[in-house]
Structures are given as C-alpha cells and as structure tokens.
Amino acid sequence: MAEVPASAGRSPLRDLSLPRRVKKSKTVFEGRVWDIARESFRMDPDDKGQEPLTRELMVHPGAVAVLALRTHLTTAGPVEQVALVRQYRHPVGMELWEVPAGLRDVAGEPLVETARRELREEADLEAAEWHTLADFFTTPGGSTEAIRVFLARQVSAVPEGARHEREGEEASMPLAWVNTDEVLDAVLDGRIHNPSTVVAVLALHAHRAQAWRRLRPPDAPFVPDRRGPGADRPA
Known part of the structure; x- marks a missing residue:
C-alpha cells in the first residue's frame, strides 16, 4: 500500500470530511434512543462498475460529557478533584464511574447548553467557566x-429545592469528588472503562501539561455530524 503524507508539511493533521453519497438507505430497527439503518454506497462514486458496499449502522443523536473540576482545600494543601457519578450500564452489566453526560435530545440546543443541563440533572452542579476539552466518535x-x-x-x-428529580438508571446514582491523580491511575490501570471518562x-x-494553552472555547466547531439534530441526511 502506498504511503500518503498526512499533512504534506503544509497543514495540520486532521480527519477529512468526505462522506460517500448513499445510494440506498433503510431503517431496519427503530429504538427508543437510536435506530439501526442499512445503507449502500460506493467508495469511488465515479466508478459506476464498482459494486456498492452495504453496511448496518447505529443512527445516534450524539451526546455531551462534562469533566467538572474543582480545587479542594485539605490539611496538606489544595488538591484538584473531578466529579464522577456511578451509573448502572445494563449492556455490560456493570456500575461504571463516569463523568456526567447526556444525549443531544433537544433539537437546535447549543452543545454547551446541553452540557449545562446534564451537569445540573446528573450531578446537581453548575459551573461559571466552560471550555471544550475533546471531541470524539x-x-x-x-x-x-x-x-x-x-x-x-x-x-x-445547585440549591436543593431546584434539583432535578432523577429516575430510571439515574435514580440511585452517587456523586463522588475524586483526586485527579487517582482518576488518572484508575484509567491507566484499566479500572474504569467509560470512554467519555477515559478521554476526558x-x-x-x-491540557494541563501544555499550561491550558490549547483549550478551545465552548462553541468551537464540532466534528461533522450528518445525522444529528438538524443535520442534512444524505439522499
């Protein structure tokens, strides 16, 4: 396989938004949160003799996650801590330690507003300062x-009288403030597994190692999203 230079020394390394035109799409399962679609497309749209590829995929609305950070004063001095909740995840049969997170289930809602809402609803917390930490599929x-x-x-x-009443898997979801070094050790040792938490x-x-210089604003451009709320779906 021929090697292709990622940036040719002129532009930063980045993923390329090059969606193939979908020739045929059918929803084969409709779920409460996400659907399963079966789609056919050609890798080379100009090669009419090429057999289309068919793939099944989960059509998901997307989500946000929040790493809430505080400085806690102890007798040994100030310590940075991360807010984690423990939530039961039925597909894996485990209670996972996670940063607060939630679905993008309100059409047109800015991502940071979804994050504010989820932080209030899941952890009874609010924050005055927001930045983009990371984006991922x-x-x-x-x-x-x-x-x-x-x-x-x-x-x-959040004041006690203004707190969200949680239900379902969120009804008995404890909150813990954990030292950042302890959380990092848990990630590196393979003791916590939620992907948003690991990435966060x-x-x-x-970011701390780079003196916070690379933090992006909360409204920074998001990754291409062709199926999220308000997105254009391929023909």
Missing part, C-alpha cells in the same frame, strides 16, 4: 455517535 466503524467533552470550572452546587481524564492531563 465513540464507534466510527458502526455508529454515528459523536461526543463533545467539556471542561467545567468554578463549580457550585487523558485530555485533562494533556
């Missing part, structure tokens, strides 16, 4: 799901 080989991870600072508790913790330490 959870399973690009089989799902459209894209997640933006935010960094939230200057965190405070590693990104946090990378």
